[in-house]
Amino acid sequence: MAGGKQSPRQKMINLMYLVFIAMMALNMSKEVLTAFGMINEKLADSNASVSERNEAAMAGLAAKADEQPAKYVPLKEKAEQIHDLTIQFTSYIEEQKQLALEDVGDATDYETMDQSAKLDELFFSSGKPSAAGREFLNAIETYREGVAGIIEEDFPAIAAEIRREFSTEPVEDREGVDKPWLEYNFQGFPLIASVTKFTQMQGDAKSAENDILSAMLSGQLQSEVSLTNYEALVIPDKTAFFSGENFTGTVVLGRVDKTLQFDKVVINGKEVSSTQAGQVKLEFPAGNVGENEIKGQLQFREGDSIVTIDVNKSYSVIPRPNSAVISADKMNVVYRGVANPMTISIPGVGNVSANAPGLRPAGGAGNYLMDVTTLQAREVTINVSGELPGGDKVSDSKTFRVKDIPRPVGTVRGEDGTVRMQRNTLEIATIGASLPDFDFDLNLRVTGFKIKVPGQPTVQVRGQQLDERAKGALRRAGRGEMIQIFDVEAQLANNSSYKLKQVSPVFVELTN
Template identity: 50%
Template sequence: MAGGKMSPRQKMINLMYLVFIAMMALSMGKEVLTAFGSINEKLTKNNHSTTQKNEIAYRRLNTKAKDQPEKYQPLKQKADKIKDASNKLNVYIDSLKAKMLFDQEDKKNYEVMDRGDFLDENFFKGDKYSKTGTEFVNEINEYRTSVVSALGTEYKSLANSISNLFSTEDQTDREGVTKKWLNYHFESFPLVASLTKLTQMQVDIKNSESNVLTTMLSGQLESEVSLSNYKGIVQLDKTAYYVGEKVTGKVVLGRYDASMIPDKVTLNGRNYTNINAGQVILDLRANKLGDNDIKGKITFKENNKEVDVEFNSSYTVIPEPNEAVISADAMNVVYRGVDNPVSVSLPGVSNNNLKVTATGGNIIPNGSSYIIKAGKGTEMTINVGATLSSGKKINSSKKFRVKDIPAAQASVRNEFGLVRMPKTSVARAAIGAGLPDFVFDLQLKVTSFKVKVPGQLTVLVNGAAFNAAAKKVLARAKRGDQITIFDIEAVIKNNTSYKLKKVLPVIIEISN
């Protein structure tokens, strides 16, 4: 067909054939652009979901760091640094994407986003990086360095993974040509492809945060259950003794388990054999006035190796009581809004001969103990007065910190955080609230909450059960959707006048 002279009709047929092929190629290109746009939308939705889960994890870590600072504060400091670095890079990428789409009238008309002029003009200057291109690479390098530095050597494997994921080293293409990182990923690509790639980078940022939080908290759990981190605790029946009295009590492990029988116990430098159900039963005699030590070690076998758990405590032998003993039954602080039990005693003096008062709150007799009702301040004082049989008067006082009840957490089926359940079960579920780590077993009642189903309007519900409007939007949820229950209002059942702090949300993920 190429050789010889063609008729006008044949020339027309050939021309139409070429036009047809061009139209096919153009159609295929538009489909690819639309596919990129669809992927970008799904990645953006995934980012939103991961952000919510990360925020819940951060709030939990913050609560734990306040309640148990020695254990969780170091983890919180690392997590805060990583969160700040992640937010900084994420905001930078958002601003870059906004500039890319500034001239686009319809932000979802992906078929017209086929040119890469914007990034080519802003990222490159000749065969070098432009100021904006250099800034973009520097932002990624700074993020990678900050996260790896925050993780340190303690999380080396995770640090290496993030370092590789956000590497800006030169890349080699399929033809074996080495290119700079920015050229390899963004030069001459369609606008929608670069937009999707930037969104994927944000996905990597959010997933990295999630991996960091999961790894840190799981590592803390491993540390807690390891025998090498158990502590021996001396529990005496009382802390002061008269001369000649027996010193009675027991030594137990911090995570006591009656089935854990030690292989050997050393007490005050000698082998000790009075052991029962995993407890070292103390049976000593108090002969020496002043402070006396109780120290030693409990030996277990772990992985065919001996592990020593040390314990160290002391007791005081006194000739006569000279100070009241005040101790909280349940905690070392008192909480506003609840009845705090407290025991007040003075060795050698009966309880009915004690004069007990309080400043900064009220203290009420309750059988052999007392109930403290904290006031509005940050601390309160318990005052104790008594007269000994010798005529000696004793006046003692002790300050207690006053704290508010911590933030409660919303629940579904008594589960907190992210709860997976079938769609058919969601509408029948009741929303609850609780304080899983609080020292008191408070009964909370949910009075209202809001429901957010992806793609649907937020619905306000009064009470603890889904109303008709909520069930209507729940019916539109799809598998994999995450339904957020937030702005929960709850009260203490037996003290509705107390204003609880904000109740943390719960997320329901549709499993099928």
Template identity: 50%
Template sequence: MAGGKLSPRQKMINLMYLVFIAMLAMNMSKEVLSAFGLMNEKLTEANVKATEKNKGAYETLKQKALEQAKQYGEAKEKTDKLKVAADELYAYIGDLKSQMTGGVKDPQAYETMDKSKFLDELFFKGGKITPAGKEFVSKIDGFRTEAVSLLEGTEVADVIKTRFSTEKVTNKDGRKVDWLKYHYEGFPLIASLTKFTQIQADIKATESDALSALLQGELQSAVSMTKYEAMVVFDKSAYYPGENLSGKIVLGKKDPNLTAEKVIVNGEEIDKEKIQAGQVILDGPAGNVGDKELQGEFQFKEGDSIVKIDIKGAYAVIPRPNEALVAADKMNVVYRGLSNPMTISIPGVPGNKISAKAPGLRRVKGDKYVMNPGKGSEVNIVVTGTPTGASKGIRSVKKFRIKDIPPAVGMVRGQYGTVKMPKASLGRISVAAGLPDFLFDLKLNVSSFKIKVPGQVAIPVNGTILNARAKAAITKARRNDVITIFDIKASVSGSNYRIKRVLPVSVEITN
């Protein structure tokens, strides 16, 4: 079309042909943009459903852990840590999405979201990645590392490594390209928005995979007798010469209908009357001074075969008390900002002849103490006392870890996570904070927070009730919008201790 002498008519035909191709390209571009927008909608809906499904799974695991702490406690601890990391990354990406669409008048006019300016300016500058871009990649890397660490040894760990990989990518020309540039530089707004939603979907999928892997693994362990473990539980950890040995040998799962066909301990068969409800009553002499072992087996009938479960245990017979016994009443650590109850005693020494000293430690009554730890990560408790009739006293030093109160969760109507309610009710909410899984029953006071309505800037609020500006912003929210309440500031009631971090709470508008 460009060579040789052309007639005016041919030139006109060629020009019309070029215009026609351009029009086709424009239409195709709009169709592609719309396709991204529809995909983003589907992913968003799927994320809402995944959140609810995961919430149910978390509750199931929580209940299992309450019922059988030894069997499900570790799985719950891992998923709790994973949920904190997942919520943080999900909220971070959600905030980026809100910033991206902040200037969009109609969030469903996907054909207009064809510019790449927002992320090009936020993540890239002068051909280099900006601090904001590096932070984005760092957030993903941090979540991947935390999730893989928690799920090490499972198939899910390998999936996560691939799912959240930020390694360089080979482009169509065969060159290695930075992951961030390959995925986000020069792309239309709606394409990047959809990719962000896909990352959120991957986060929810990772939570679901982890819950399934950990919970299912424990359930499978519980269905067969071959997976049970025998535990030796003594009434106390040490015995004096001449004392009778007292305690029980029990299975990890207690069942009133569970009885063994036969139990053998140290080569002798236990009397039938001492085999009760999945446990064996121990009653006999402890023996001479020294370390002792118990070995034997449970024998259960399963089908037509006999399943044997090994018994292994150990205890010590000691001549006299030789050190103090210090135990936290509620936990194996002490928490900064709280009055931690403790019991301090020395076997064979009256409580009024025992002295315990440490920064922040005070006696309440008898062997009951309260510890209010200060700065640092550890505290030493020095205990001294003299047993009755002894000429030499006992001095013992016990080290305890000092930890901060764990992150709290934002709450609305006593619920956390994502709370659904009508738009008309939202203006009357009161924002609170709580520690649902913490051992101490603490009341937290909220002093301020921020609220983010989709398409609008975040609004700071003092106190617990929405101010006029926040209520005005809520009136512009639409059905299915998810409003985020974050940056919640809270302190322990009756104390000056401020909670270091409070996780956000979201409200989904139902109508």
């Protein structure tokens, strides 16, 4: 179980699962989908190994029941009930997996399993659990309460752990909002991620059964069963590895002694009281992005003396993902005349430096502004560098196209193109310029324009409204005639030095 005794291999699988969920939130690539599939395969292999151990434990218990019926028959009966509940539950989960994969042609082609629609349609209806969703929740509850009820009296701690591990109570997300358990764990996830979670649930149930059998037998099973008390501990040389480098570490055997009680535990200078079953439960703020240390001491009494074991480990903290990284490759553009906002970061790196012509920090981690008004080149490259935990350097770059602000269009009363209005309305209307569908909200100021009335000389106007000469020419126009307003002079309100492209004309059809 995730909160009980686990093999280091299982812990590493769980860690990989969480890391890849974080990677998914940053960028759902085909490699991530394949990685989920590989994790699912490893979980399935691990589950098969646990099943073999459970079967061996059941066989050993049966042999002991034959030898000492009075002592072992009651344990054997409870073990068989738990075993049956576990088989029923894991078989039901297997049915859900097969149902989820029924439309998948190749169950090993993980890159095609990037959609969530199959399970969303199966488990949810109108934003609430469907009949199949309620059946799934009921199956979890039946298993949880069935197993916990059998062992409640003899092993209350394990029963409580099972209720916690298989709880279906609402879950608080990172924004502090309680979400239904089914929605939080399955809605909107890629198919391969949900299939992997199904496999993990099967593994949790099998591990729970193994924990219960171990507690029941208390080290009195045959030697092959008692060996499950030993775990292969994988100790990596560091807690985070990056693509392209080799994994380095060591494997040692360790034995978990649930009878051991610590007299004093100090971690990072603070005494820890949450110890149980020979284990110390740690919970403290993860710290800043980068490499962090766990230091302390474990003290326990051995005879008349106090034995002290030092704790000295390190771990890496990476930024919490809060948005997906989605980019349209053809839209890598920065514009002259405006301050282009940029967000620049490297996942897993706290301090990042970036440089390019016109680029400057804008306050806040990863926030920059880029002004390429004076840059004559058609492209600009942003170079980014940082230092990984452990001291390794990492760098990257990205090239953006440099473009001018698009051609503005003239407006009358805020309307462009051909506008129909009355003569007296045009006399008092404001002539303007706009940038329709442009990504930046720019304030354009008009300083002058020309107006052409059919049959009349062109009139040059200074300002944003018709002057007396323009109004005089307008009064000589007939109904239905088209008035042309062109050569609109406009500039950026906050950057008058930037020369905009020529403003498109606007036409007014008189309605009286």
